[in-house]
Amino acid sequence: MEKALVINPDKCTGCLQCELACSYENEGVFNPSKSRIKVFTFHQEGRFVPYTCTQCSDAWCQQACPVDAITLNLLTGAKEVNENTCVGCKVCTISCPFGTINYNQNTGKVIKCDLCGGDPKCVSACPTQAITYIDANQTGMEKMRQWATETDNSPSNSAANV
Amino acid sequence: MHYMIVGAGPSGVIACETIRKMDKNAKISLISGQCEPPYSRMAIPYFLEEKIAEKGTYLRHDENYFSDQNIGIVSQAVTQVDSSNDNVILANGEVLSYDKLLLATGATAISPPIAGIDLNNVHNCWTLEDARNIAAKAVPGSSVVLMGAGFIGCIILQSLLKRGVKLTVVEMGVRMVPRMMDDVAGALLKSWCESKGVTIMTSQQVTSINAVNEGLIVDLKDANSLNADLVICATGVKSNIDFLENSGINIDQGIVVNEFLQTNINNIYASGDVAQGLDFSDQSQHVQAIQPTAVEHGRIAAINMVNNNCCIHRGSVNMNILDTMGLISTSFGQWMGVPDGEQSILLDKDNYLYINLQFDGDYLVGVSSLGHTQNIGVVRGLIRGKVKLGVWKKRLMNNPNRLMEAYLASSLSQA
CATH class of the missing domain: 3.30.390 (Enolase-like; domain 1)
Structure with a gap:
């Protein structure tokens, strides 16, 4: 069964452990600015919202990539950036309507959540279970994906079989 | 069913793949006017910079990718579409028939009509062949004049500087990237480039280019002439529609399409830089000539070709992201x-x-x-x-x- 990240902002305390775990796992440093999951702060509402890639099925980043550097990991369902192929043109970063694929100026490549190959470190780092990794079809992820297709409402709605 | 896709850029390739996913048995032909494997122009600056080899520009990397997908590639330009007989005619005279046709023939770089534009060391920067020529001639210490500070001009600045050339940019507009940036951003971009040692002339025009000895002399409208070893012309592009004259297909700036990316001829569609598609923001029809729109078009057109116009294109957001020697600019809508x-x-x-x-x-x-x-x-x-x-x-x-x-x-x- 394919699993997905499920984020429940109500449980998030804004401790940023997820960002530290992510940047350490993927970049080798404890640096939230290099994290692929970001916690957004809403002071007025006293609310924290962790947010990262939803691994959409018809991924805009993947389609927009001119050199086929973003591919599907068949085991995890993640869309992964192949660092050796990415030329750093950044077209994916403007194509993703969620803003969850970003340019890393240090490497000249883009980075995005790859579910840590099936063992997402943000999940194990989260002390309040605001981020969990569970069966994909039980999640709100479908709702998110649905919204993704609405956003650019053209192909996906009518092409569920594509 | 025989689907024929003319043009092997991102739009055409995405269309082939979309059709293949929807119909395992269809015959799919991809007609490519270039003799290279399908490649991406977006990757050319990185090839010029020697960050990647030529292969790094390819749209798909597995050598057998297209044959594995059962997509037949024909390396010939299409010279004519005979829509009344559902045929295309190739440069070598061969006639191929189709059931449904997608025109994704892209665009070509244009050059201003000035004396000397056809000289040996004057090149566009559009195709892989152009890039090879520029790479061979933009050697350390050489003087390069770049005509045009639009998207393409700006995106190759870094590659040229890394090649160790002395660079002067001549832009006709009042600012850099005039069709993507306002005065404030254009001025900042200019001072950024100047701080990196690039000479930028805005509101300036090249009036002629002359060959003298081994080099070139570039005459300007309102300034002294420049010496150059190489002139790169990045002054714009136009849709490849010339071969469609007398085809019965409605053309304007590009190919006129409806909300299904279908032309006035029922079994012919168009996508990408050649299609005058809908702009999301002002709901007008024009050629955007950008990568994300090309793939969006390719996908929607393909779905409509297979599933009889089930998918409405509600317009693409015009958008660009540009890296000018490390200063990243964007524009949307x-x-x-x-x-x-x-x-x-x-x-x-x-x-x-x-x-x-x-x-x-x-x-x-x-x-x-x-x-x-x-x-x-x-x-x-x-x-x-x-x-x-x-x-x-x-x-x-x-x-x-x-x-x-x-x-x-x-x-x-x-x-």
Whole structure:
């Protein structure tokens, strides 16, 4: 069964452990600015919202990539950036309507959540279970994906079989 | 069913793949006017910079990719479409028939009509062949004059500098990237380039190019002539539609298409840089000539070819991201604003940071920026999703940097 990240902002305390775990796992440093999951702060509402890639099925980043550097990991369902192929043109970063694929100026490549190959470190780092990794079809992820297709409402709605 | 796709750029390749996913048995032919495997122009600056080899520009990397997908590649230009007989005629005289045809023939670089534009060391920067020529001639210490500071001109600046050339840019418009950036951003971009040792002449024009001895002399409208070893012409592109004269297909600036990306001929569709598709922002039909639109078109056209116009194209957001020697700029939608619209601007000249949001009532309709890259895709989400901003309108007016928060708060409540 394919699993997905499920984020429940109500449980998030804004401790940023997820960002530290992510940047350490993927970049080798404890640096939230290099994290692929970001916690957004809403002071007025006293609310924290962790947010990262939803691994959409018809991924805009993947389609927009001119050199086929973003591919599907068949085991995890993640869309992964192949660092050796990415030329750093950044077209994916403007194509993703969620803003969850970003340019890393240090490497000249883009980075995005790859579910840590099936063992997402943000999940194990989260002390309040605001981020969990569970069966994909039980999640709100479908709702998110649905919204993704609405956003650019053209192909996906009518092409569920594509 | 025989689907024929003419043009092996991103739009044509995505179309082939989309058709193949939907119909395992269809015959698919991809007709390519170039003798190279399908490649991406977006990767050419990185080839020039020697960050990647030629192969790194290929759209798909596995050598057998297209044959494995059972997509037949024909390396011949199409010279004519005979729509009444469902045939295309190839440069070698061969006639191929189709059931459904997609024209994704892209665009070609244009050159201004000036004396000397055909000289040996004057090149466009559009095809892989152009890039090979530039790579061979832009050697350390050589003088290069770049005509045009538009998207392509700017995106190759870094590659040229890394090749160790002495660089002068001549732009006709009053600022750099005039069709993507306002005066403020254009001026900042110019001072950034100058700080890196590039000479930028705006409101200036090359009037002729002359060969003298081994080199070139480039005459300017309002300034002294320049000596150059190489002139690169990046002054614009036009859709490849010339071969469609007398085809019965309606053409204007590009191929005229309806909301299904279908031409006036039922079994012929068009996509990408050759299609005069719908612009999401002003709902007008024009050629955007950008990569994300090319793939969006390719996919939608393919779905409609297979499933009989089941998928409406509601318009593509015009958008660009440009890396000019490390200064990253973006523009989306109606970045120039709309009548009676409002704007929210934050400028930090010293650090080359600029963000300009344009609103129409409760909606974000355009953005331009310098030095902002994180989460920038949400701009597309906010514009294309027509996300009603509510209280976030005022918050963005106060602080345009809070786009991601505005998006999360507004879109998740609407999801």
